[in-house]
Amino acid sequence: MKKNQFWKIIKMLDWSNEGDDDKVLAPVIQYLSEQSDEEIFDFENIMSKLLYDIDSKKIAMQLYGTLELFSNDLFLYQRCVAIVNGQGYYSSILYGGRTLDPDLEFESILYVPIKAWAKKHQQDTSNYPHIAEPSYESCSNEELWKN
Template sequence: MNEKEFWKILDKLDWNNEGDDDLVLKPVIKYLSKLKDEEIFAFHEIMSKLLFNIDGKAWAKDIYKDFSNYSDDDFLYTRCVAIVNGEKYYNSIKNRKKKLNQDLEFESILYVPEEAWNLKHKDDLNEYEYIPKYNYESRSNIDLW
């Protein structure tokens, strides 16, 4: 899987169900669950790298002017919005043509690879053992902080 395929898969998000993250994500999870494990892991890897690439002080400062109300978790969940809104939106955030919106979050996208793997294997989510190379947790991209 490459980034182009990653974005095509995210085009399957069902925004007719906006407000119910599970239903929005369902077509993506179902699609991924039919792929080989390596493809699910590749999806996870690409998602992690994309989030890692916008984990930096410049993006955080757009949201948290003085960092008095900064939250690592909230910053991560806000960065997730850049992913679920597609490649064009993501690139506008990455290239700093648009700013992240503190009032939006989409934490649920983080669990898509595990849920797809679980659906495929009919197994407990705790059994999913893939760890991506890029850590998407806030402040992990030391070079950008």
């Protein structure tokens, strides 16, 4: 899967159901559940890399103003907003034309590949056999967290 295909899949999110993450994500989960395991894992790896690329002290400081109020988990969920809003929005965050909104988060996108795989294989999500690379966890992009 190429990044271009990833962004096409993200466009499948059903924002007519805003407020119900499961319904917003349902078309993407359905689509991915019909793809190969490799495609599901590629989707997750691309998402992880995109999140990694905006995991920076600069973006965190724009969002929080100070690291005294910084939360690793919340910063990850806030970065997810850049993904679910599409390629243009993401690029504007990456290149500094826009800042993340401290009141928005979208943790649920992180579980899409796991749910799609589980649906495809009729397995429990705990059996998901893939670990995304690079890590999307906050502060994992050490280069962008240097002073």
